[in-house]
Amino acid sequence: MKFIDEAKINVQAGHGGKGCVSFRREKYIPRGGPDGGDGGKGGDIIFEATTRMSTLLDFKYKQSFKAKYGQHGMGAMKNGRAAIDLVVPVPVGTVITDTDTGDILADMTQDGEAVVIAKGGRGGKGNTFFTTSTRQAPRFAQEGEEGEIKNIHLELKLLADVGLIGEPNAGKSTFISVVSQARPKVANYPFTTLEPVLGVVKHKEANPFVITDLPGLIEGAHAGKGMGDRFLKHAERTKILCHLVSLSPEETRPALERFQCIENEVKSYFKNPEQRQKIIVLTKIDLVDEDFVQETIDEFRTNNIEGDIIAISSATQKNINELLNTLLKNLDTTRATSD
Ligand SMILES: Nc1nc2c(ncn2[C@@H]2O[C@H](COP(=O)(O)OP(=O)(O)OP(=O)(O)O)[C@@H](O)[C@H]2O)c(=O)[nH]1
Ligand SMILES: [Mg+2]
Incomplete structure (x- = not known):
């Protein structure tokens, strides 16, 4: 449908x-x-x-x-x-x-x-x-x-708790299919996901929460490039945005540069992006060594990028629980402050 x-x-x-x-x-x-x-x-x-x-x-x-x-x-x-x-x-x-x-x-x-x-x-x-x-x-x-x-x-406008954003191939659909019952198509080419997909995450004893996997963003998305920003409205009301950045060796540009590029797109779309909780998720860490992951995090920090940074692998499930715990913790606090 x-x-x-x-x-x-x-x-x-x-x-x-x-x-x-x-x-x-x-x-x-x-x-x-x-x-x-x-x-x-x-x-x-x-x-x-x-x-x-x-x-x-x-x-x-x-x-x-x-x-x-x-x-x-x-x-x-x-x-x-x-x-x-x-x-x-x-x-x-x-x-x-x-x-x-x-x-x-x-x-x-x-x-x-x-x-x-x-x-x-x-x-x-x-x-x-x-x-x-x-x-x-x-x-x-x-x-x-x-x-x-x-x-x-x-x-x-979908009412999800968590929105997944990132470049095409960042691993958004793979992540949502690992943590929820949602089964969006996963493939190694850009723009596999053409429509937002919702998944319900049941983690530990906590209340289930809803994640939405959005089509990939590219530079110029706010001006209509690629899938454009037309699906970003679904992320507009999420309490938390997860920005996924692939660390795969196939990537030709540095992670930080790709991250900032998508951040600019998001900033030109949202009215008040700074009000939203953001979690940076480095993905596909099974493909690189730990030092590289740490260097990337250090580079983000020296460029004054704040907030949680979590490095995961959906393939090996490494740090998936940590990420879900962090989401839960932040949802609890946002729920407590907004109610
Ligand atoms: N090795 C490895 N590959 C991964 C991991 N996560 C995703 N991939 C692969 O990366 C490719 C892209 O994954 P998707 O989940 O489709 O990426 P996406 O961000 O949803 O991409 P779009 O829908 O095009 O925006 C697929 O070939 C996945 O199998 C991971 O943790 N490790
Ligand atoms: Mg996808």
């Missing part, structure tokens, strides 16, 4: 019901007064976040949503019934934007959160409402108001 992370749809809330023009007709009252009731309100369009959906795939098949009309007013002072609202479920993590104004209408982060996206029109007043001492028999009533019509852009 293709991963659909964006959709364009339109919504139309219900029209309000018409007010009614009516006069009382009773057997022995020849000229009864006005008794037209008000129209009912049109249905709202309400978006509701749910964890039962994980993609925007449904919107590929249905792009138009209309709520019902309010009932018209009736004689004998009977008001029309308000229409039932139309509830549209979207996955948690969906951001809803008005395409015409560019306004963000809602940012659905909680299961069950519901937001009115288009308001139904008010019902029109019946002729009873317009009766005054000088106008005892109004022969008019109000039309119902139109329901709001909007063009909407939906965007799904």
Whole structure:
């Protein structure tokens, strides 16, 4: 199944019901007064976040949503019934934007959160409402108001705890397949991963957490090179970013240089990259000797690169537990501070 992370749809809330023009007709009252009731309100369009959906795939098949009309007013002072609202479920993590104004209408982060996206029109007043001492028999009533019509852009931002970023071939997919049930394709060529993949990590007794493996980044990604930065939005809300850097001897440029290059891409994308916890993960250390690993770490440090640096091998599982422990420790602290 293709991963659909964006959709364009339109919504139309219900029209309000018409007010009614009516006069009382009773057997022995020849000229009864006005008794037209008000129209009912049109249905709202309400978006509701749910964890039962994980993609925007449904919107590929249905792009138009209309709520019902309010009932018209009736004689004998009977008001029309308000229409039932139309509830549209979207996955948690969906951001809803008005395409015409560019306004963000809602940012659905909680299961069950519901937001009115288009308001139904008010019902029109019946002729009873317009009766005054000088106008005892109004022969008019109000039309119902139109329901709001909007063009909407939906965007799904995955809510993972940890985002894996790095160059193509850095070993991101291999790592996620070692620590979770996710099985993204792994291969020795760039851009093997074309869509974000989520994996749930169950480590020790702790609460499971979610990792996302993102397509590789290259220099110029923020300007659209390679896969570009279009998937980075999935990492935007992760609490921790793991930046993976391959130490494989096949690499032609120094690790530090490649690291800084991707960091620049990330900086030009994120609004406040410094607020996010970052862990530097040196990968494929089974292919090099320990001295080389230590020299690389020293080089990062002499260039004032701070934060945890962990050197791993997904092939031999070396330091995988250490990395997971560090992730857990940092998630605990970020959870504690954000709650
Ligand atoms: N020796 C060794 N090879 C590894 C290790 N981790 C990954 N590789 C190899 O490196 C290559 C790339 O790995 P992937 O996991 O597909 O890399 P990726 O970062 O997901 O790459 P993209 O999806 O293209 O961005 C594959 O041939 C893997 O088998 C490791 O720890 N040791
Ligand atoms: Mg991959």
